[in-house]
Amino acid sequence: MEGLDALFNPESVAVVGASSTPGKVGHDIFVNILKGGYTGTLYPVNPKAKSIASVRAYPDIQDIPDPIELAIIILPPRLAESAIKQAIEKGVKAVVIVSAGFKEVGGEGLEIEKRIVAMCREAGVRVVGPNCLGVINPNADVRLNASFSARMPKAGNISFISQSGALCTAVLDFAADKEFGFSKFVSIGNKADVDELDLLRYFHADPETEVIMLYIEELQRGPEFIQAVKEITGGDRPTPVLAIKSGRTSAGAKAAASHTGSLAGSESVYDALFAQSGIIRVESINELFDFGTAFAYKNESALGKMRRKVPLGNRVAIVTNAGGPGIVATDMTITSGLELATFSDETVEVLKSHLPQTANFNNPVDVIGDAAQDRYENALWAVIRDEGVDGALVILTPQSMTNAIGTAEAIVRIAQRSHKPILCCFMGIIDVSAGVKYLQEHGVPVYRFPESAAKTFGALYRYSRWLNRQHLAPFTVKHDKEKAKAIIAEAVEKGQTYIGEIGGTELLKCYGFNVLPTVLADSADQAGIAAEEMGYPVVMKIVSPQIIHKSDAGGVVVGLNSRDEMVEAFTTIVENARKYSPDAEITGVLVQKLAPRGKEVILGMTRYPIFGPLIMFGFGGVFVEVFKDVAFRLAPLTRNGARNMVRSIRANKLLSGYRGAPKADIATIERMLVSLSDLVLDHPEIKELDINPLLVHPEGEGVTVADCRLILEEK
Incomplete structure (x- = not known):
């Protein structure tokens, strides 16, 4: 956060590249600062102009006789680089580069941006941009509009961060229409230095910011972002973050060897990141403002402190x-x-005493169309x-007896006396405007x-659940990391990028997974001997590096109970595999003890640049890609995270004893999810992984790995 205060509360600003030509960015930004009523000292820098908007101009920033805290740079890349070097020598604390032509165009622009960031970091100077709208602080003590948006927003208690400058101008226009105020407003463009996380930390510490809004195109930090934002949204001084x-599409899912890789698009990464850091995701700009208004809603507690109004539960009165x-x-x-x-x-008795007989005394309470303010007040207070x-939702439609302003006054009186959130819907425009x-x-x-x-109340409730979530003690686990490392090293040494069930089950066993007795047979006789040793019934599966989805190749036979069945199945499986993939190398047939029955789930992982391992859990077996009932979280996965992950899928009801069925061993699923997270963090060579199905037995009876596959990074 160091140095960021100079961006929003500078005592002096130099606009380097100020122009005397209206319509040019250099002119408009300078005039916006001037007309916005900036309370500090403003200097235009332009070697070819005597003055800009009647303010004396300086040929160079170093010619300004006074200290400068913030430099706004509106110059092409080469000139910007030398101007920033001079600004550093002048002693500026922060720089905003509005102009474009840097990293976003590549080539020389990218190299110049790197050099600028390097010299600024060496000097301890923070940089916003390049290619950005600028910064705005509407606070009466500052009134800084260092942007090319002519509109200075109202002062408020919500700070806004956007990667897109074009979106910012639309948001400012939208906010003006809604008379919506901001504490701080910033466009970060290329994020060469200052990024979302820097600003989230700064705004969290800012006493004038109650809520943070965030527009994201892509993040450049992964696990660090989650840990930091988790503390911002749910720590000792929580600040809600709306993003x-x-x-928002399913684009990004890869053509992958694993189910996890094929289901995990880039949106899965961001959904996981938001869920784990307590960020409330919104679907539209309109929703962003709807939620922002409610999250900034506070009243004074009995101790005289301002307290955010979030519901303790999800029970709503209408x-x-x-x-x-x-x-x-x-x-x-x-x-x-x-x-x-x-x-x-x-409550019903009180309602009956105040409302006419034709009213509805149960939820939703209908006070009838001719209701004056007293009926609303009595009903809402009850x-x-x-x-x-x-909490409550109050709906008012303009009718002949409606007193919008009187009803609004009554709602405010009750809202000031209650710690519960009250949200209103005054339908219409003209007739209810005074009340609104x-x-x-x-x-x-x-x-x-x-x-x-209603949607806003739902968002408040989600945030309340995040704030009031229980914190489980971490699992006590012990893994055989050395043996696991040796298994992976052997595969890498052989040039293998695929580890099937033989190596896979051994690897999973090192991390506490319950695996089945498994033998690789290269003949029907060997298969029969193995089956008799481990005991019938057994399963047989084709083993080939080229055949990863065995069922698709007709390479799996379940429930074999005799030597004769084994011989017949061996022949069938091998023939099916050769038809499916004539060039496939068939290593043999896997003989595996048939697992006890259980509900089928899938555990998986795919690795993403920046963000690292993305863990998947969901409804498993052959239906995983049909129903796609899965949840994602980024590693490292905590016990709390594993529990929330399991509860978030629709099929959770089937695991929880639905309609008298025995409850599944959910506690062991959670433990295995944490163990999987440990496995893929300990061994970065693992690129993708599926455990499908993982058979979940009744509560207390554990889980069993029925099938698994791992894909290693290619060297």
Whole structure:
């Protein structure tokens, strides 16, 4: 965070490349700072101009007689490099490079950017950009608009970080329409030096920032990002982080040898990263602002401290004067992971005493279309005090008896007395505008449609779960790392990039996995002897480096119970394999003890640049790519992370004793996920891995590896 204060709170700014020609970036940025009412001292630098916008210009930054804290550079790459060298000699603390033509175009531009960053780091000077919009601080003590956006936003308590400069101008325009305020606003462009994590740490420490918004195109830090942001979003002084990620598609999944590799696209990496660091992901700019308003919502606690309003649970009360919007809100509440609260008998009795007989006294509470403010006030006060209610949605539609401003005043009075969140939906524009404005002025979140209010409440609840999550003690594990290292080293020595079940089961055994007795046979007789030694029933599988998905090749036979069946199966498997892949090298046939029955899940891993191993867990067997009911997390995986991972898939119900079925051994699944994380971190040679299926037995009876495959990095 060192040096970042000079970006947002500089006592003096030099605009190097200021222009006297309106419409040029160098002119507009200088004028934006000037007209924005910057409270520090501003200097234009231009060797060809006497003045810019009636302010004396200097030919060189070193000609300025006073100290300079922040230099805004608006010059092409070669000139920018020499200007920054002079700025460093002048003693600047930070630099913002607005101009483009650097890393994003490659070649000489990239080399110049590297040299600039190197000399700035040596001098302890922080750099934002190149190729960025600039920085904005609307605070009345600073009023710095060092950007090419002519709009200075209102001061507020939300800071915004964007990789895209073009998006920033749209966001500022959007914010102005909603009268939405910012604490700080920054575009980071190429991220040559200052990146998202630097700014997240800075804004977390900033007393004027309550919520951080983030627009991401791609991150350049992996595990370090998760650990740092986890502390920001859920530590002793939590700051919510809301993120929108560009390009949300399944693109990026590889044509891979493993199921995990084929399912794990780049979005899986970001979903995992957000889940593990406590970042709330949003789907649109509109949603970003909807959520931001509610996350900044605070009131004074009994101890006199301002406290963020997040629900302790997901039970919501709805108060409305129209049935239709109430039904919409109910539907959206349920799809947002919430549930309608059930009122106590006392609450229902209070509602009946205040509302007409035609009203609905259960959830959602319909106060009827002719409701004046007193009905809203009495109904809301009754439900918000109910111990079975965690928060409320208030819906108002403009009707003949509606008093929007009076109802808003009543809501604010109750909101100031309750620690529970109250979100409002005042439908319409003209007739409810006074009420909407009053709610906004008093910090109560208000939306135009019930869907927005319900989705926002769902986001608050997700964040509440993150803040209040339990922290399990880590597993006590002991791995045979040396033996595992030797198995991988032998494969690498032989030039193998694929480790099948024989080496794979031995490797997994080193990390605590329960594996089955397994023998490689190169004849039907050998297969029969092996089966008799380990005991029937057995499974037979083809072994070939070229045939990874054995079932596809007809290379698996299950439930063999005699020597005759073994001989017949051996012949069938080999013939099927040769038909499937005539050039495949057939090493033999694997004879394996048939595993006891269990529910089929998959554990897997694929390795990503920057982010490292991405762990997968999901519904397994042959259906993994049909249902794609999987979850991803980045290693290292904690016990908490493993538990959340298991609970996040839809098939979790099948593991938890659904409809009287015995509960599966979920605790052992969690332990094995952590062991898998340890395995792939200890051995970076492993590129991809599948354990599919992992058979999960009833609670207390463990799990069994039924099949596995590992792909090693090519040398």
